[in-house]
Amino acid sequence: MTALVLGIGNDWRGDDGAGPEVVRRLRAAGIPAREVGADPCSLIDGWAGAGDVILVDAVRSGAAPGTVHRLAAGAHALPAGLASASTHHVGLAAAVELARALGRLPAALEVYGIEVSDCGAARGLSPAVARAVGEVTAELAARAYERSLDRACGELGRGLGEHQVLTSHDFDTSSWAGRPAAQDADSLGLPAAAARRRPER
Amino acid sequence: MPPEPPASRTIRTAVLTRVEGEGALEVRISGGEVQDVQLRIYEPPRFFEAFLRGRRHDELPDITARICGICPVAYQLSACAAVEDACGVQVPAPIAALRRLIYCGEWIASHALHVTMLHAPDFLGYASGIEMARDHGAAVERGLALMRAGNAIMAAVGGRAIHPVNVRIGGFHRAPQRGVLVQLADELERAREDALAAARWTAALDIPEGDRDYEFVALTHPRHYAIEAGRLRSSSGLDLAPAEYEEHFVEEQVPHSNALHSRRRGGGSYLCGPLARYALNAARLSPAAREAAEQAGLGARCANPFASIVVRSVEIVEALDEALAIIAAYEPPERSAVDVVPRAATGHGWTEAPRGLLYHRYRLDADGTVVDAKIVPPTSQNQLRIEQDVEAVVRANAGLDDDGLRELCERAIRNHDPCISCATHFLTLAVDRR
Numbered sequence: 048m049t050a051l052v053l054g055i056g057n058d059w060r061g062d063d064g065a066g067p068e069v070v071r072r073l074r075a076a077g078i079p080a081r082e083v084g085a086d087p088c089s090l091i092d093g094w095a096g097a098g099d100v101i102l103v104d105a106v107r108s109g110a111a112p113g114t115v116h117r118l119a120a121g122a123h124a125l126p127a128g129l130a131s132a133s134t135h136h137v138g139l140a141a142a143v144e145l146a147r148a149l150g151r152l153p154a155a156l157e158v159y160g161i162e163v164s165d166c167g168a169a170r171g172l173s174p175a176v177a178r179a180v181g182e183v184t185a186e187l188a189a190r191a192y193e194r195s196l197d198r199a200c201g202e203l204g205r206g207l208g209e210h211q212v213l214t215s216h217d218f219d220t221s222s223w224a225g226r227p228a229a230q231d232a233d234s235l236g237l238p239a240a241a242a243r244r245r246p247e248r
Numbered sequence: 249m250p251p252e253p254p255a256s257r258t259i260r261t262a263v264l265t266r267v268e269g270e271g272a273l274e275v276r277i278s279g280g281e282v283q284d285v286q287l288r289i290y291e292p293p294r295f296f297e298a299f300l301r302g303r304r305h306d307e308l309p310d311i312t313a314r315i316c317g318i319c320p321v322a323y324q325l326s327a328c329a330a331v332e333d334a335c336g337v338q339v340p341a342p343i344a345a346l347r348r349l350i351y352c353g354e355w356i357a358s359h360a361l362h363v364t365m366l367h368a369p370d371f372l373g374y375a376s377g378i379e380m381a382r383d384h385g386a387a388v389e390r391g392l393a394l395m396r397a398g399n400a401i402m403a404a405v406g407g408r409a410i411h412p413v414n415v416r417i418g419g420f421h422r423a424p425q426r427g428v429l430v431q432l433a434d435e436l437e438r439a440r441e442d443a444l445a446a447a448r449w450t451a452a453l454d455i456p457e458g459d460r461d462y463e464f465v466a467l468t469h470p471r472h473y474a475i476e477a478g479r480l481r482s483s484s485g486l487d488l489a490p491a492e493y494e495e496h497f498v499e500e501q502v503p504h505s506n507a508l509h510s511r512r513r514g515g516g517s518y519l520c521g522p523l524a525r526y527a528l529n530a531a532r533l534s535p536a537a538r539e540a541a542e543q544a545g546l547g548a549r550c551a552n553p554f555a556s557i558v559v560r561s562v563e564i565v566e567a568l569d570e571a572l573a574i575i576a577a578y579e580p581p582e583r584s585a586v587d588v589v590p591r592a593a594t595g596h597g598w599t600e601a602p603r604g605l606l607y608h609r610y611r612l613d614a615d616g617t618v619v620d621a622k623i624v625p626p627t628s629q630n631q632l633r634i635e636q637d638v639e640a641v642v643r644a645n646a647g648l649d650d651d652g653l654r655e656l657c658e659r660a661i662r663n664h665d666p667c668i669s670c671a672t673h674f675l676t677l678a679v680d681r682r
Binding site: 091092145 | 377378381385388389395396399410
């Protein structure tokens with residue numbers, strides 16, 4: 048199953064809109080993603096019934112703007128120093144820890160934190176954060192694509208016997224959700240070469 | 249036997265936890281006597297009253313809502329009440345009922361958050377709601393369900409749960425369809441069972457003794473447990489209309505705080521909020537809420553601030569009963585708002601925010617431009633009284649070491665669910681023992 052991507056943030060507060068922008072770009076490519084509030088109720092309701100979950104949020108840790116922090120939240124607590132850059136009453140880390148205490152975490156939870164520069168009252172991302180949004184979108188799209196490829200290979204492999212090695216050239220991938228074909232590269236913020244490289248794995 | 253604490257010491261809490269906003273506490277003890285208690289609201293000043301000047305009268309509900317993410321409806325509806333008072337408008341009963349409904353949602357969500365995540369850990373010995381959740385998962389899940397129910401009401405009537413967008417002077421931009429509200433009823437019925445269970449759970453907590461001599465101040469209403477409208481009454485016999493508020497209450501600057509201190513003009517402190525509302529309005533509670541109060545042993549009034557967790561739970565039951573009654577009777581009004589034509593006048597408005605009385609006053613130009621604004625939030629009104637509560641617990645427990653005393657002081661503050669963000673124009677504890 049493809050991981051569900053949940054984006055947190057506010058488009059009206061500059062770089063805090065990073066999470067929602069990643070969600071919009073992934074949805075445009077047919078990859079399951081939606082916006083969610085960072086409060087415990089919204090998060091627990093947001094990932095109810097989902098398998099693996101990836102949260103994308105704006106963060107402020109003192110790193111260079113546009114730095115992407117990749118954190119596995121399933122096994123360990125999120126670092127307390129990674130303060131969510133939003134104005135939510137309960138920070139993302141506290142909401143995740145409350146869900147953990149209640150046994151309401153999804154099977155796997157990762158957090159992509161995008162280091163912000165400016166969260167003033169304005170629309171639009173700063174250049175460094177816009178680049179990071181492109182990077183995160185491309186990475187999550189590629190991961191979604193690889194998972195669907197692995198699953199399809201697994202299903203086909205069972206059908207054809209254990210010893211036959213399949214590649215993506217052995218079947219038609221045109222109907223797959225999330226397929227980052229070359230014509231989708233712009234909407235994904237992917238370099239065309241990167242988008243083409245994937246199906247040739 | 250533990251060593252005697254020094255006769256002179258300062259106990260400081262640099263950052264108060266489980267309160268809304270940023271504040272500190274400093275207690276100075278000298279020669280075994282409490283010299284000074286300062287609740288320091290250091291959250292930066294916000295200057296709302298100043299930047300409302302020059303804005304239009306119809307912008308006030310949306311701008312003042314931003315003062316607080318926990319009680320935006322309180323700000324919206326106090327602003328509406330003041331503007332409508334200035335313009336000589338009274339909204340018809342169906343619009344008043346919808347206002348009451350969205351306000352019930354805010355009471356439920358705000359109280360459920362405080363009861364479950366902020367206040368209960370004090371009684372069960374946990375540093376945070378998250379730690380408490382590992383051992384008391386069912387109680388926390390129940391609290392979250394109540395927060396969801398409150399948020400669902402606010403979203404259905406207000407468009408969204410935080411900073412609702414549907415409130416305007418004169419009423420609402422759009423009245424919700426009956427079906428949308430009726431769909432809520434099942435969730436609210438389940439929430440009502442959760443609220444009754446939460447009231448029993450809080451009543452069984454180990455609640456310290458400690459009645460105080462409060463002057464209670466709250467709105468009262470002839471038919472309802474006052475929420476969105478009423479006359480101000482006090483346990484000392486005040487009975488006021490909104491325009492009379494400033495004759496009897498005054499705000500003062502204090503050097504240690506970015507929040508103003510309110511007091512009775514020519515007098516002392518007073519207390520707003522759940523204990524005051526319950527003392528003055530218990531007879532207006534719904535039958536189920538009254539029964540929950542009786543089963544919890546509250547009596548006709550409750551002057552023990554530690555028991556405010558029980559009163560808040562009873563108020564959640566009341567708000568759910570009220571919300572269900574409003575929904576059962578609801579028919580969309582023909583017009584979702586009445587016209588509010590500006591005129592040069594001063595208007596006064598107040599409502600019962602979850603933490604207590606919230607007063608607004610605006611002076612408008614003939615074209616509706618705001619000339620002058622005054623906003624008195626509940627935490628400003630309670631700040632002096634909270635300091636006195638802290639002083640009382642320090643005096644009664646002077647033999648405790650600094651850590652023990654600091655914990656009790658923080659509890660004395662959290663009893664009143666202060667909203668520092670609202671009051672700033674707020675908490676970290678320092679005890680100075682000399």
